[in-house]
Amino acid sequence: MDVSLHLAQQPDADALLSRSPLAALVGMLLDQQVPMEWAFSGPWTIAQRLGEDDLDPHRIAAHEPESFADLLAAKPAVHRYPGSMAGRVQKLCQYLVEHYDGDVTGIWRDVDSGKELLKRLNDLPGFGRQKAQIFLALLGKQLGVTPEGWREAAGPYGEEGAYRSAADITGPESLQRVRAYKQEMKQAAKKSAKKSAP
Structure with missing residues (x-):
């Protein structure tokens, strides 16, 4: 991939994300319950x-599961929940080996539509619909993977000019815009929860 991702905001980690589709996929898997940069620097830490x-x-x-979990748990930990995330990373890699012979690009190489690509991403262990849509948007917006209908399949994350997710981060400024959007969504969810409380 001749691309330049800036999701970890760390040169070495971003260089790995840019050249390795697996690193980008693992970063996306780790992107929950921790700051985005922490999640996307995880693949570089694991490789090291x-x-x-x-x-x-x-x-x-x-890899032996307990040893792999220890590897992710060593300080600084790769994730807030290194044990469970180690299991998820291994399950994802086992699935990729079983279904794509370990070639991550096989997920999107021969897809005919965004809908089909979304289904393939959604089938990955640890990927729900939202995570699959965000990764699909990242593929389309930054990695040149644009099957027909990819924006529609990615839902709101596929919209041009949006700052909603990792798919929209190209540097520090866009990171701040995505972070501000997420804060707004959290506040709106809190307000909504208060209103619906008895």
């Missing part, structure tokens, strides 16, 4: 601790 410059799905899939 494995003594690699990249992530190998075959190696991660076959």
Whole structure:
């Protein structure tokens, strides 16, 4: 991939995300309950601790689970919940090995439509609909993967000029805009919860 992602806001971590589709996918998997930059720097940390410059799905899939969990839990931890996330990363890699022979680009290489790509992403372990839509938007907006109907399949995350998710981050300024949007959504959800409370 000849792209330049800026999701971790750290040169080495972003360089790995830019050259490795698996790193980008693992970063997306880790992107919950922690700041986005922490999640997307996780793949680089994992690679370093494995003594690699990249992530190998075959190696991660076959790694002894307890040892892999320890690797993610070592300080600084890769995630707030390193044990459960280690299991999720391994399940994702096992699925990729089983269904795509470890080639992440196989997920989107021959898809005919955004709808089909969304289904494939949604089928990945640890990916619900929202995560699948955000990653689909990232593929379309920044990685040049644009099957017919990809914006529609990505829902609101596919909208041009939106600042809703990781798909829209291209540097520090857009990161702040996405963060502000997320704060607005949290506040709106709190207000809505208060109104509906008895």
